[in-house]
Amino acid sequence: MLIFGIVISFSSRITRILQNFIYDNYPNTGGLKVHVNPINSGGEHASHTGAILTIQDITNIKKLEQIRTEFVSNVTHELKTPLTSIRGFVETLRNGAFEDKNVAEKFLQIIDIEAERLYMLISDILQLSEIENRTVDENIKPHDLKLLMEQILPILNEAASKKNIKITCDIECGLKLRANSDRIKQLMINLIDNAIKYNKESGSVNIRVCRSEGRLIIRVSDIGIGIPAEHIPRIFERFYRVDKGRSRSMGGTGLGLSIVKHIVN
Numbered sequence: 713m714l715i716f717g718i719v720i721s722f723s724s725r726i727t728r729i730l731q732n733f734i735y736d737n738y739p740n741t742g743g744l745k746v747h748v749n750p751i752n753s754g755g756e757h758a759s760h761t762g763a764i765l766t767i768q769d770i771t772n773i774k775k776l777e778q779i780r781t782e783f784v785s786n787v788t789h790e791l792k793t794p795l796t797s798i799r800g801f802v803e804t805l806r807n808g809a810f811e812d813k814n815v816a817e818k819f820l821q822i823i824d825i826e827a828e829r830l831y832m833l834i835s836d837i838l839q840l841s842e843i844e845n846r847t848v849d850e851n852i853k854p855h856d857l858k859l860l861m862e863q864i865l866p867i868l869n870e871a872a873s874k875k876n877i878k879i880t881c882d883i884e885c886g887l888k889l890r891a892n893s894d895r896i897k898q899l900m901i902n903l904i905d906n907a908i909k910y911n912k913e914s915g916s917v918n919i920r921v922c923r924s925e926g927r928l929i930i931r932v933s934d935i936g937i938g939i940p941a942e943h944i945p946r947i948f949e950r951f952y953r954v955d956k957g958r959s960r961s962m963g964g965t966g967l968g969l970s971i972v973k974h975i976v977n
């Protein structure tokens with residue numbers, strides 16, 4: 713916040729002074745809030761002899777408001793899609809489709825998939841808000857990354873073997889990371905899950921972890937469809953998907969990489 717006080721005797725000059733001040737100091741502002749408090753120097757009946765202007769740059773507040781509005785509208789949309797589908801299939805079953813056992817079974821499967829999607833979406837949103845709200849994490853300890861990876865890979869084996877995908881790991885021995893082990897697992901699972909999901913049949917995934925210039929570098933690479941360069945800047949945004957149809961049909965919520973970013977931060 714910036715407090716700018718001026719004493720003015722000619723009110724016609726106020727606007728010009730203010731305009732020049734704003735143009736000079738806030739050329740790229742997304743919004744300013746200006747409060748004007750008149751100063752009375754000569755008692756109750758005196759005319760105003762000056763004013764104190766308080767100018768507040770509200771660009772960040774506006775940006776945050778916009779992010780919050782977009783988030784709420786995205787969440788609503790994402791929750792509505794599977795719910796609409798569930799209600800549609802329940803209605804069709806009620807209208808007689810349940811009498812055909814095969815059709816009923818198929819519809820129940822779809823309802824199950826959509827309900828699972830809802831569940832995943834809600835748990836991803838809860839995870840994000842838990843990571844965001846936790847300022848102090850008491851579970852930070854040094855962890856051996858090779859050992860952590862041995863616990864993570866079995867979780868992803870089923871998805872990998874369904875697509876006949878080979879996962880290889882190059883992790884230097886003795887590499888340790890001070891972190892919350894659950895968060896690191898979550899981070900790795902999200903990255904490797906993507907590498908499997910957006911890979912081709914019988915493809916491969918390679919995980920490399922090494923130290924370089926005091927930093928730990930985790931690299932997960934795959935030989936799948938890849939991410940076109942123009943999408944990279946937005947890939948960590950909540951609900952952002954390169955191919956909305958494809959990701960949704962794969963059950964993705966578009967929150968995985970956003971969770972990864974929050975964990976790293």
Ligand SMILES: Nc1ncnc2c1ncn2[C@@H]1O[C@H](COP(=O)(O)OP(=O)(O)OP(=O)(O)O)[C@@H](O)[C@H]1O
Pocket residue numbers: 836902906907910911934936937938939947952953954955959960963964965966967968969970
């Ligand atoms: N390894 C990858 N190869 C190709 N595209 C990817 C890869 N990883 C992510 N993407 C693209 O980035 C988007 C965002 O990924 P993210 O993990 O945030 O969401 P998701 O996988 O769609 O859903 P979720 O992870 O929440 O189930 C994906 O929808 C996909 O389009």
Ligand SMILES: [Mg+2]
Pocket residue numbers: 902905906964968969
């Ligand atoms: Mg994902």
